[in-house]
Amino acid sequence: MKFSIFYEMQISDPTRESEAKLFHECVEQTMLADELGYHCVWEVEHHGLYEYSHSSAPEIFLSFVAARTKRIRLGHGVTLLPHRYNHPIRIAERIATLDVLSEGRVNWGSGKSSSLVEQLAFENDVRQLHDQWREALSMIPRMWQEDVFSFKGRFFDVPPTQVIPKPVQRPHPPLYAACSKPESAVQVGALGLGALNFAVGNDKYLKEKVVNYRSAVEHARTDGWQVNNHFACTPPCVVLDDDREACRHGFRGARFFVEALARYYFAGDRPTGRLELPRSDLSDAELREAMAFRTSKDAQLTAVVGEPSAAREMIQRFVEAGVDELILIMQMGTVPHDIIMRSLRTFGEKVMPHYA
């Protein structure tokens, strides 16, 4: 099992000052994660999702992190492939440049965007997003492998062009794609891509999802890229020596994460301004119930929250489901920087060594 960290760049009630501070704090967190032996830092791309995700330029953030770290991998994902967000040639160039400067540390994930906020801000035709993602995906790995690239498809007509520089990883950085439902995990597997999966479902459900993904990977048909058989989940996580303190921050942060996500993705509109969400601590009764329920057989595999032995108990369930990597969401809108730093250290010293 590999352990990585995940950044939406969340912030509750931002000001100009606290937003700027957030970015520097996140860099400090990745430097500690590098020192402690975490596998990868994953950084999303979103636009206009105020409070939920201020990560609109992950390529800049990851370049900065690359310069400040030595060995941690740089998960650039997911990059939004529909061309109103990013032209495929620009993506190929940026990823390759980051791979060169970081000396081959890039993992690359792709997606198409699901929020109406960003879809309409960039004037996308939502009905074409999937096909645009698929076409751009078929192009980019070829740009990294071919000296002279040309393409004629539904959305792009590229005359013979030398797309430079080339990445240092051969044949190219490992490829991933976002998925959530069982059928989307199978689709990602059938394309030979690593799965970046939202950790929702009980043990049996997750295990079946992983098995079906692996089976699809075995028969994968790619457009000339290298198959990446890898299944990752993204649970919210706060691990501290004090179980109650970890749960207080972890469940509060997870609630902010999920409620903000629902607000942007499922409310059917395009919110602006401060999100109307609960932000305070859970009540004593709610916290007691959440602490008791987290390891129940009916609890879904959604979070790794608590003191180290409780965390190991939850992680074991992911191990038994066949998951390869946990991309831990410690940076949630209401979790303070010092708690994230302590959580990174506690997890790195008291949980990770059990899975080395």
Place this chain on the structure above:
Amino acid sequence: MAIHPVARRFFDTLVLVGKLRGPFPFDERLERPGLQGEVNFELTGDNGWTWHCRLDSEGMIFRRGGGFEPVATISMAPETFAALMRGEQSFATAQMTGRVRVRGDGHATFILGAMVTQFRRASEQSGWRGKLARGWQLFVLGERKVSAA
């Protein structure tokens, strides 16, 4: 025992409207990530009941009673459902505490999240849609005000 009034008014309105005009169409701009399939909403206890929801390319339609092969069954006490709709209970907290439980596809909890969020936000719309939503909210809850939990 009688079915909990908030649940009965909410779901039975959706059942009735579905019968009169067919599935609720989706906004064609939305991709509805994860919002597909057949789901049972099971309200437990003496004044509970089960409703079935089908979401497909035609839209969303409800009926009373459970479906035989849902991708997920979402269960909770009727009082929890009422608290969710009034905005007194966060649906994320309800899942973390086990007040809302899911059997099957865990992704289906987002359908509950969408339902709760859209019900709470609908009254903020302007024009006749907002008036209709405020009237429905008043009918379902017996009061107009909802909060952010």
